[in-house]
Amino acid sequence: MSLLSKFLPRIEFDSYQDFLHNYKVNVPEHFNFAYDVLDCYADEEPERVALVWCDDNGEEQVITFAELRRRCNRLANLLKSEGIGKGDSVMLVLKSRHEFWTAMMACHKVGAVAIPATHMLKEHDLVYRFECAEVKALIAVESDNLLDEVDTAQVKTGDILRTKICVSGARPGWIDYHAVEGSYSEDWSTPPRAERNESGDPMLIYFTSGTSGNPKMVLHAYEQALGYILCGKYWQNVQDGGLHYTMADTGWAKCAWGKLYGQWISGTRIFVYDYDRFDAEKMLEKVVQYKVTSFCAPPTVYRFLIKQDLSRFDLSNIKYATTAGEPLNPEVYYQFLHKTGLKIREGFGQTETVVIAANWPWDDPKPGSMGRPSPSLNLELVGPDNKVVEAGEEGEMCLRTGDGYLVGLFRGYHHAEEQTKSRWHDGYYHAGDMAWRDEDGFLWFMGRADDVIKTSGYRVGPFEVESAVMEHPSVLECAITGVPDPTRGQVIKATIVLTKGYEPTEELKKEIQTFVKHNTAPYKYPRVIEFVSELPKTVSGKIRRQEIREQQQRIWAEAAAKEAEYQAQQKSDAAK
Numbered sequence: 001m002s003l004l005s006k007f008l009p010r011i012e013f014d015s016y017q018d019f020l021h022n023y024k025v026n027v028p029e030h031f032n033f034a035y036d037v038l039d040c041y042a043d044e045e046p047e048r049v050a051l052v053w054c055d056d057n058g059e060e061q062v063i064t065f066a067e068l069r070r071r072c073n074r075l076a077n078l079l080k081s082e083g084i085g086k087g088d089s090v091m092l093v094l095k096s097r098h099e100f101w102t103a104m105m106a107c108h109k110v111g112a113v114a115i116p117a118t119h120m121l122k123e124h125d126l127v128y129r130f131e132c133a134e135v136k137a138l139i140a141v142e143s144d145n146l147l148d149e150v151d152t153a154q155v156k157t158g159d160i161l162r163t164k165i166c167v168s169g170a171r172p173g174w175i176d177y178h179a180v181e182g183s184y185s186e187d188w189s190t191p192p193r194a195e196r197n198e199s200g201d202p203m204l205i206y207f208t209s210g211t212s213g214n215p216k217m218v219l220h221a222y223e224q225a226l227g228y229i230l231c232g233k234y235w236q237n238v239q240d241g242g243l244h245y246t247m248a249d250t251g252w253a254k255c256a257w258g259k260l261y262g263q264w265i266s267g268t269r270i271f272v273y274d275y276d277r278f279d280a281e282k283m284l285e286k287v288v289q290y291k292v293t294s295f296c297a298p299p300t301v302y303r304f305l306i307k308q309d310l311s312r313f314d315l316s317n318i319k320y321a322t323t324a325g326e327p328l329n330p331e332v333y334y335q336f337l338h339k340t341g342l343k344i345r346e347g348f349g350q351t352e353t354v355v356i357a358a359n360w361p362w363d364d365p366k367p368g369s370m371g372r373p374s375p376s377l378n379l380e381l382v383g384p385d386n387k388v389v390e391a392g393e394e395g396e397m398c399l400r401t402g403d404g405y406l407v408g409l410f411r412g413y414h415h416a417e418e419q420t421k422s423r424w425h426d427g428y429y430h431a432g433d434m435a436w437r438d439e440d441g442f443l444w445f446m447g448r449a450d451d452v453i454k455t456s457g458y459r460v461g462p463f464e465v466e467s468a469v470m471e472h473p474s475v476l477e478c479a480i481t482g483v484p485d486p487t488r489g490q491v492i493k494a495t496i497v498l499t500k501g502y503e504p505t506e507e508l509k510k511e512i513q514t515f516v517k518h519n520t521a522p523y524k525y526p527r528v529i530e531f532v533s534e535l536p537k538t539v540s541g542k543i544r545r546q547e548i549r550e551q552q553q554r555i556w557a558e559a560a561a562k563e564a565e566y567q568a569q570q571k572s573d574a575a576k
Contacts (some may be wrong), residue, residue: 001045002240002267003037005231008227011233016362016372019234023375025226031199034108035190036441037264038072041065050242050264052290053098055274056282059096060112068102073188074181075106081184082137082163086111087202089133093117093140093251098175099167099251103139104260108222109188111197112137115205119143127154129207130160132415133217137163139177143276148173156387199223200405205414206253208351217255217414218351222308225261227354227408235347235358237320238482240267242293244370247283247301251376253351254325258296268294272328280304284313291317298325299332302344303470306335306497315340322347324355326543327445328461330367345530347369348445350431352378352423354408356399357443368379368467369442370435377406381437386426394436394446398428434461453482455490462545468520469494472512474502479535479543483528483552494526495548495576504531513574 007026013019028036041048046066053061063071084090090112094100100116107114119141125482126149129135138161140146147166151173154161166174197203239245246258261271273286284305287295288361295318297305302323312478315344321342328346333542336344347358348370356374359365363372373379380388381395389395399409401424409429412420433444446461446526454461462480469478477497482490494512498504509529517527536544 001041001048003040004121004229004267006036007229007265013269013362014359019362020373020375023230023234025229025376026263026447027199027223027226027407028193029199029395030193030196031222031226032108033203033222033261034072034105035196037225037261038065038069038105039190041264042069046144049269051098051101051270051272053272053274054286054290056276060157062099063101070186071102071181072109073104073186074184075102075177076109076183076188078165078177078180079106079110079112079137079163079177080197084110084112084137084163086197088112088136089115089137089205090137091115091117091129091133091135091166093119093138093146094167095119095141095143096250096272097141097167098274099139099141100255101260101270105438107204111201113202113205115207116251116253116255117207118212118249119146121146121149122296123149123152123156126150127156128214130154130157133205133207135161137161137165139165139167141168142168142171147174197222200411202411202414204256206351208253216416216419219411220256223396223407224256224354224410228257228260228262229265230262230408231257231347231349231355232268234360235262235345235355236294236322237264237361238266238268238294239319239343242268243271243290244294244297244446245271245273245287245292247297257324257349257354278304280308284308284310284315287318288313288315293317293533294322296322296324298530299323299328300325300477300543302328302332302336306332306339307476312340315342315427321345322358324348327356327370327466329463329467331467331471333365333367340380348433348443350433352410352429353399353431355406356397356431366378366438366440366442368463369438369444371443372441373443374408377408380428381435381443382428382430386428388485389436391437391439391460394434395435397431397435397443400427401429402427424456451481453480453490453492455482455485455488455492460492465492465524465526466522468516468524469496469512469526471519472515474498474508474512477543479548480526481545481548481552483549491527491550492524493528493530494533495530495535497533498531 024161041064046116047064050065050068051063090107092103164174167177167178170176200221204220206218232238248254324347333344343365345359345365346356349355356377357370359371378400378556382398383389383395438557465480476499479495481493483493485491512524536547
């Protein structure tokens with residue numbers, strides 16, 4: 001049993017074109033995922049498994065929808081007793097703990113706005129978030145002194161944060177969740193539909209960082225949960241009764257994409273492996289042990305997987321593999337296909353959206369392409385003149401919205417009208433990502449508008465160079481950025497993590513440069529190469545090219561300052 005027929009007038013499609021033109025979501029006026037999905041399963045099929053959870057300590061929980069509802073209702077009653085109600089903000093910092101799914105459903109039932117966040121936040125990050133979102137309650141797991149940081153931030157923000165709930169045990173000033181959970185009723189009075197939230201009311205906020213300024217609050221309405229059907233059913237191709245595994249921290253929007261809304265609506269079980277440090281071999285062992293049927297991970301993970309001896313693992317239960325977060329290099333695609341027989345289907349989207357382009361089930365994926373546009377989101381490539389570009393021409397990825405909203409698109413940046421207008425104007429939501437379209441309608445990522453490198457009059461997308469560098473056997477990971485150059489404007493720099501067995505030498509730099517010259521246009525080769533032990537990444541696994549650029553700028557600024565100091569000293573000495 002899946003619940004797709006409740007929200008889609010048509011579920012199956014014969015081709016991509018059929019899907020593109022005929023896919024539609026029916027949004028009820030008072031949709032609430034906890035009532036319309038969780039409670040529906042719990043009523044009609046109570047023993048149906050919702051979540052399969054395990055960790056590195058040998059713990060395991062197999063949670064049915066009936067059990068999840070009981071846990072949800074107890075936590076909802078706890079939140080209600082603490083004065084948390086409709087429109088109040090509740091921050092969830094739970095890593096991959098199974099309590100996250102309980103907490104999300106409880107927030108939905110009380111009408112609170114859930115704010116998932118990473119456990120790596122520090123005091124100043126928390127102060128900023130508490131104040132901006134007016135966070136009234138926080139549910140957290142202890143990790144890396146997170147709770148100490150929360151306590152300090154709470155003192156600095158006065159009486160904004162009123163309730164702190166810990167799922168890791170007793171702590172002064174915190175409610176011990178598991179100690180008090182049983183004292184709250186597992187019954188919850190379901191309000192009549194007309195008295196619930198409207199589908200356009202606030203449900204979810206993610207803080208997302210840009211290239212400058214403080215993080216923005218991406219606000220999603222309750223109807224967004226239905227937008228995620230595109231991610232679960234049609235991109236990740238989860239199966240009714242299957243077991244789906246998306247590798248994503250619960251603080252990242254990829255969790256909402258890949259391990260909650262669209263997956264449960266589509267009838268699959270969700271698999272969660274809770275670990276402190278990623279280990280490719282351990283992860284593969286869990287995938288085999290629990291017989292995962294569909295798998296999604298960022299390209300970073302696939303880069304580590306192809307370095308494993310995958311013949312040691314029986315991956316035959318996996319029928320479908322997907323990726324998103326950053327472009328997938330074709331070399332990784334082909335190596336994974338060779339080792340597993342699985343075609344990795346890339347998708348593209350943002351914290352502000354659902355998947356807006358993907359290699360869909362009806363298409364044979366094109367390695368390196370993000371696929372073709374999603375239905376109902378009106379994706380177009382737009383030039384500087386706000387006109388749609390032709391095939392083969394570079395344009396900004398935009399969603400044509402007219403004067404309204406689209407199911408699957410955020411409602412705006414919360415408390416930031418000007419920032420919203422800067423991205424959403426003239427009838428388009430401007431994604432800020434550059435791409436070009438081939439004759440078959442497949443989209444090819446060029447880079448963020450601010451990532452594109454301008455060198456000697458050429459515009460070069462970092463991904464196309466990264467793909468060429470990644471084909472060299474010495475390269476495990478690579479990030480391409482532009483660095484200032486007095487003659488060329490910018491030159492291309494490759495920041496490289498080497499595979500085991502290779503040493504960072506000048507000879508290897510030259511070898512990689514020559515290799516790239518022979519595999520792509522010569523002007524795209526990296527004139528500067530730096531070997532590092534690891535690349536800076538977000539919690540979701542995306543490479544932070546902005547951090548690499550900023551680090552390079554600091555180095556150049558320091559060098560320029562030393563040179564200026566040296567020249568000044570020289571002039572002073574000459575004057576004497």
